Amino acid sequence: MSGVGHGKAILLGEHAVVEGAPALVSALPEGVIVEAGPGAPRLEIEVPGWSMHVRNGDPGLPGEALAALCAALVEDGLPPEALEVKLSVEARIPDRAGVGSSAALAVGLARALAERAEYAPLLEEGADARLEAIVAASEAVFHGRASGVDAAVAVHGGVGLFQPGRGFSPLTPGVPASLVVAHTGPKPPTREAVEHVRQRCRASAEARRALQRLGDLAEAGEELLRAGDLRALGEAMDEAQHHLAFFDLSTPDLDAAVAAARAAGALGAKLTGAGGGGCIVALCPVGEERPVAESLERRCPWVGSFPCEEKR
């Protein structure tokens, strides 16, 4: 019995999405896989890849987020005794890196617990919206005012346009693409970056225009991906990186990784997520990702290649 949650890479539209604009986003498939283990007096999870060991109700953010997730599951109708288990987690994405690790974990945990208890409401076709609402409870602990993009993609998988209030609309790329994601190092909490962008927009019309452009690029990017125009999509990602850097969300390490990816043949590259550290995402034609990944492996502590494709 296992539960899967997907990571995410925002191709276009981070920060703008907090203000209601769309974001073009791809799942990092099976970012987290959760296996049920032996019984335990209270829910306990072990994530060796993230050096994380936490029990329901432990002090600190992970314990609080887990408590919020458990409360939401019980509220939904999961029998409380279903939470008396130890779960072990295989993480294929880094944590606190801008690739949706907390939402992927919450989705994987919820699915594994529902599977173990044979709790049909979260397992049947059409359970996605319900699962997203449950995961939103634990995401709120980590992120404060979040757009919901992480939870939506962690549940759905695939690639598509996310818009607050409208949710996730999957799309089929005109041609398949590959994403190379590279972690440059730790990043500050998302809520700080979100607040920083908000202050900048409050103070300057130029910042408001830049944020607007980030949302417009996401909307245009959806059409480009649907049409299979990867070259133009890569250019849009490069332009987005320029605007994100204008907000001081890039760092010397992110800049260097973006430059290395482009020099190695990526069609476009940018930071992904809140920025200030964390990951970059580079767009490549399928079969051409290897030199990009190898170049990034020489400078980054973690690199992964993922398909950018419709949900399977």
Ligand code: PMV
């Ligand atoms: O860095 P992450 O994975 O927390 O992504 C943040 C993305 C933002 O658009 C900045 C915030 C949000 O809630 O969408």
